[in-house]
Structure formats: C-alpha cells, structure tokens
Amino acid sequence: MLSWVDGRPQQAVALTDRGLAYGDGLFETIGVKHGRPQLLERHLARLADGCQRLTIPVDLNLVRTELLAFAAEVGEGVAKLILTRGDGLRGYAAPITAVPRRILQAAAAPAYPVNNAEHGVRLFPCATRLAEQPLLAGLKHLNRLEQVLARSEWQDSDHAEGLMLDISGRVIEGVYSNLFIVRDGVLVTPELSRSGVAGVMRAELLAQAESLGIAVSVQALSYEQLLAADEVFLCNSLYGVWPVCALQAHSWPVGPLTRKLQRIARDLLDC
Amino acid sequence: MLSWVDGRPQQAVALTDRGLAYGDGLFETIGVKHGRPQLLERHLARLADGCQRLTIPVDLNLVRTELLAFAAEVGEGVAKLILTRGDGLRGYAAPITAVPRRILQAAAAPAYPVNNAEHGVRLFPCATRLAEQPLLAGLKHLNRLEQVLARSEWQDSDHAEGLMLDISGRVIEGVYSNLFIVRDGVLVTPELSRSGVAGVMRAELLAQAESLGIAVSVQALSYEQLLAADEVFLCNSLYGVWPVCALQAHSWPVGPLTRKLQRIARDLLDC
Numbered sequence: 001m002l003s004w005v006d007g008r009p010q011q012a013v014a015l016t017d018r019g020l021a022y023g024d025g026l027f028e029t030i031g032v033k034h035g036r037p038q039l040l041e042r043h044l045a046r047l048a049d050g051c052q053r054l055t056i057p058v059d060l061n062l063v064r065t066e067l068l069a070f071a072a073e074v075g076e077g078v079a080k081l082i083l084t085r086g087d088g089l090r091g092y093a094a095p096i097t098a099v100p101r102r103i104l105q106a107a108a109a110p111a112y113p114v115n116n117a118e119h120g121v122r123l124f125p126c127a128t129r130l131a132e133q134p135l136l137a138g139l140k141h142l143n144r145l146e147q148v149l150a151r152s153e154w155q156d157s158d159h160a161e162g163l164m165l166d167i168s169g170r171v172i173e174g175v176y177s178n179l180f181i182v183r184d185g186v187l188v189t190p191e192l193s194r195s196g197v198a199g200v201m202r203a204e205l206l207a208q209a210e211s212l213g214i215a216v217s218v219q220a221l222s223y224e225q226l227l228a229a230d231e232v233f234l235c236n237s238l239y240g241v242w243p244v245c246a247l248q249a250h251s252w253p254v255g256p257l258t259r260k261l262q263r264i265a266r267d268l269l270d271c
Numbered sequence: 272m273l274s275w276v277d278g279r280p281q282q283a284v285a286l287t288d289r290g291l292a293y294g295d296g297l298f299e300t301i302g303v304k305h306g307r308p309q310l311l312e313r314h315l316a317r318l319a320d321g322c323q324r325l326t327i328p329v330d331l332n333l334v335r336t337e338l339l340a341f342a343a344e345v346g347e348g349v350a351k352l353i354l355t356r357g358d359g360l361r362g363y364a365a366p367i368t369a370v371p372r373r374i375l376q377a378a379a380a381p382a383y384p385v386n387n388a389e390h391g392v393r394l395f396p397c398a399t400r401l402a403e404q405p406l407l408a409g410l411k412h413l414n415r416l417e418q419v420l421a422r423s424e425w426q427d428s429d430h431a432e433g434l435m436l437d438i439s440g441r442v443i444e445g446v447y448s449n450l451f452i453v454r455d456g457v458l459v460t461p462e463l464s465r466s467g468v469a470g471v472m473r474a475e476l477l478a479q480a481e482s483l484g485i486a487v488s489v490q491a492l493s494y495e496q497l498l499a500a501d502e503v504f505l506c507n508s509l510y511g512v513w514p515v516c517a518l519q520a521h522s523w524p525v526g527p528l529t530r531k532l533q534r535i536a537r538d539l540l541d542c
Contacts, residue, residue, distance in 0.1 A: 005286070015284055015376055016376075020353065082291065091447065135417075
C-alpha cells in the first residue's frame with residue numbers, strides 16, 4: 001500500500017520516533033475522492049489546534065501540499081496522516097528543536113454495510129470508560145489504548161459501533177464516531193472538554209445546523225438523556241451519518257433531522 | 272546505536288505497527304551492567320502482567336532469551352524493550368491473531384549528577400495531572416502524552432524530577448520515578464489502581480522492606496501527607512533511590528530509611 005514519510009515513498013519509520021515511543025503525535029483519517037482529500041481544511045484546522053496544544057511545530061502549508069499530492073496518487077480511498085514530534089533522545093523531554101515527522105498511509109475506502117446508513121446501527125455498550133484529561137480532550141492524538149480496549153469488547157457484526165461513557169458516566173461518543181441526539185427539535189452533542197475526540201464531521205454538522213437555523217446545544221449529556229432522545233445518530237468524516245436504531249433493549253426511530261443531516265453529510269463527502 | 276526488531280538488527284519499524292498508530296503496546300527500560308539486564312525477572316513479570324491486561328500474546332521465554340543476548344552485546348548502558356501488538360489493519364480492532372513485535376534499543380547509561388543521590392533532588396510541581404483510568408493504571412504502556420506534557424513544564428537543571436498528582440489531587444509519582452514517603456517509621460507509597468506506573472524498583476523496594484520487617488503501607492496519599500512526611504524519596508530501576516530534599520518552599524532532610532533503601536537499591540543494581 002502506498003505510504004510516504006516526509007514526502008518520500010517509505011514503508012517504515014525510525015525506531016527513534018517519539019510517535020512509537022510515547023504516542024507523541026496526532027493523526028487524521030481523511031477520505032479521498034476523485035484524487036482529492038475530503039474536508040481538507042477542517043482536518044488541517046484540527047491538526048493545527050492539536051499541534052498548538054501539544055507544542056509540535058508544524059508547517060501546515062507543507063502538510064497541505066503533501067496531502068494534495070498524496071491524495072492525487074491515491075485516487076479513491078483513505079489517506080491517514082500521522083504527525084509525530086519526530087525523533088527523540090531517551091526520556092520524555094522533547095528535543096529543544098523538534099523536527100516533526102509526516103507519515104501518510106493509503107487504504108481502501110472502508111466497505112460499510114449500506115444498512116448502516118439506511119436503517120441505522122446498533123450500539124454496543126462498552127464497559128471501557130474514557131478517562132478525563134482536559135489537556136488532551138478533543139485531540140486526535142496517538143494515545144488510543146482506550147479505543148483499542150473498547151473496540152475489543154465486541155466481535156459480532158451486529159454492532160457497528162460502541163457507545164463510550166466517561167469515568168463519571170457521561171455519554172461522550174462512539175469508539176470511532178461522534179454522537180448526536182435530537183430532543184424536542186434541538187440538536188445536542190456532548191461537550192468534549194474532559195475526554196473524547198472533536199471530530200471533523202461533528203464540527204461540520206454543527207456549523208451546517210447553525211447556518212440552517214437549527215437549535216444546537218453542545219453540553220454534558222447523561223445516559224438518561226440519551227435514552228429519552230427522539231433521534232440518535234453517529235457521524236465521522238468517512239461514512240458521514242449513521243442513524244442509531246438500538247442500544248441493548250432500547251430503540252429509536254430514524255428521525256427527520258437525522259435524515260436531513262445525513263443528506264448534508266453525503267453532499268459534503270460526494271463533492 | 273544498536274537496535275533489534277524481532278531479534279534482527281534493524282533501525283526502523285513498519286508503518287503498519289500498532290505501536291505507532293495507537294500506542295498499542297508496552298515498554299521496559301532496563302539497566303545493563305557487565306552484559307546482563309538488571310532486575311530482569313521483575314521487568315519480565317511486569318511485562319507479562321501488562322500483556323495479560325492488554326491481551327497481547329507474548330512469548331516471554333523468547334523475550335527473555337533475546338534480552339539476555341541483546342544485553343550481552345550492549346555491555347554497559349540501557350536496553351529499552353518495546354513490545355507492540357504488531358501490525359494492524361485500519362481501525363482500532365486488533366487482528367484476531369496478533370503477532371506482537373519485539374523492539375530493542377540500546378542507549379548509554381544516563382549520566383545523572385552524583386548530587387542527586389547524595390544530597391537529594393528538588394521536585395518540580397507539575398501542573399499536568401494524571402487522568403484516572405483503572406484499566407491502564409500501573410502499566411508501562413506506550414500512551415505517554417501525560418508524561419511528555421509534564422516533562423515539558425520545566426527546562427532548568429535545578430529540578431531533577433517533577434511531582435505528578437492525579438486529577439483528584441492525590442500524590443501519585445514522579446514523571447519517570449515512583450515516590451515514597453516515610454512517616455513515623457512507616458514506609459508509604461501511593462497505590463496505583465487509578466493512575467501511575469507500577470515501577471520495577473518500587474516493587475523491589477516494597478518486597479525488600481517487608482522482608483526487613485519495615486512497616487509498609489500502599490495507600491492513597493494526599494498532598495498534605497507528603498508535606499508532613501519525615502522523609503521523601505524517588506526510585507526507578509536505572510538510578511535506584513534519590514532522596515527528595517525540596518518541593519517549592521518545602522524541604523525535607525535526607526533520612527535514615529531513605530539511606531538504607533538507597534544502599535539496598537545500589538546493591539541490587541551493582542550486582
């Protein structure tokens with residue numbers, strides 16, 4: 001599979017990379033269609049935010065240029081970008097002048113069942129809880145053992161995604177998706193100041209909803225509020241929107257606002 | 272610098288490795304003296320525990336054999352072992368039959384100032400708090416962004432280590448050390464069921480203290496209890512024991528139990 005390291009075709013990374021040693025870096029998983037990266041500016045904006053918070057010096061124009069060239073080679077599929085702090089010495093202290101490393105890996109577009117988008121998905125109730133770490137919350141960083149543990153909780157194909165709560169019991173997200181509910185016409189998604197990944201499609205849907213005059217609330221969400229929702233859906237930047245139809249014995253209909261935002265997401269990803 | 276991947280000299284690792292993608296793995300930093308890994312069985316025991324908790328299948332005998340051979344080549348210094356879950360597909364789900372990858376890297380023995388052991392170290396009060404995640408607590412896993420952030424808080428050489436509290440304000444550990452206090456003749460170290468790394472030297476000192484009839488308590492430790500301690504010291508498997516002489520305006524004397532355990536640690540690492 002096609003992969004580049006710092007702009008050149010390469011299949012391996014130096015053992016001295018701090019991404020391997022400490023998960024000291026960030027990543028973006030970007031859909032590629034007709035040779036173009038989807039939602040590119042939103043991905044870059046999140047990456048820039050992450051780099052700022054982790055003080056990783058990044059040349060965003062270089063990343064953009066490289067992503068465009070890489071996507072042109074990929075054609076159709078997925079481009080995963082990993083940006084690490086680069087090589088390190090022994091120990092946690094970062095080099096005074098870190099030289100970040102850019103890793104690009106191509107993959108085929110995931111073959112999700114059409115049913116997921118049409119009739120909705122069942123959520124697996126993950127026992128793995130998200131720790132609360134305000135310094136890392138929202139970032140798509142490389143410390144992802146919680147997601148690995150959560151995803152290992154189910155193997156059946158009846159559950160397309162898992163629901164993750166935080167240590168305090170708040171509803172946060174799916175293992176690889178963000179979560180929204182609709183209640184009394186208001187679009188609600190969990191605030192992610194203590195845990196979770198602030199997804200690119202989540203940001204896009206929030207912006208689109210506001211521009212459409214849909215009432216939006218980003219807030220703490222309890223499990224009871226989730227169960228009492230009129231509609232529930234998931235999103236990410238690869239599949240767009242999936243209605244959630246069931247969580248254990250509980251079920252939800254596929255609602256009109258979910259369908260509306262699903263069409264918007266589809267249009268965004270189709271262009 | 273000497274490095275092996277799966278038993279063969281190699282300087283790079285496949286981009287498909289889950290250690291890079293998600294920090295999906297564990298590590299051990301092992302002192303090497305006279306061509307032999309120090310505290311080998313304790314390092315292997317912790318690795319085995321970590322593999323069991325993360326369900327990474329590991330051939331411990333192979334790891335032991337390889338570490339012995341690697342240490343013989345290194346002679347004097349440090350051998351860092353990274354054990355990852357191996358290659359993965361796209362996504363958090365682990366392959367059904369994971370083939371873990373063994374990475375060994377040599378480094379020179381760290382040149383710590385002699386003063387640290389003799390007169391004690393100043394602790395930097397880190398603002399970075401440790402998140403509480405019982406599923407990962409105690410493990411020396413590859414998700415180490417909290418330590419990277421904490422270590423970035425000071426650059427001066429006046430502070431040899433930083434003090435880390437958890438989100439709830441409990442005293443947990445140093446950035447790369449475990450912490451003990453002595454109070455009324457009792458040796459106390461924080462319990463690590465919600466955060467922290469259960470160090471190899473910590474385990475060794477706890478065992479030695481118990482065999483010497485020293486009263487030992489592994490418990491939650493408040494900041495107030497730390498300040499009220501008679502003695503405070505740090506430990507890890509490379510430097511042994513460092514007395515802590517100061518934290519901001521607070522200071523502690525270097526006490527007799529600290530010196531006793533320091534000698535024991537020195538003997539363990541000298542052999």
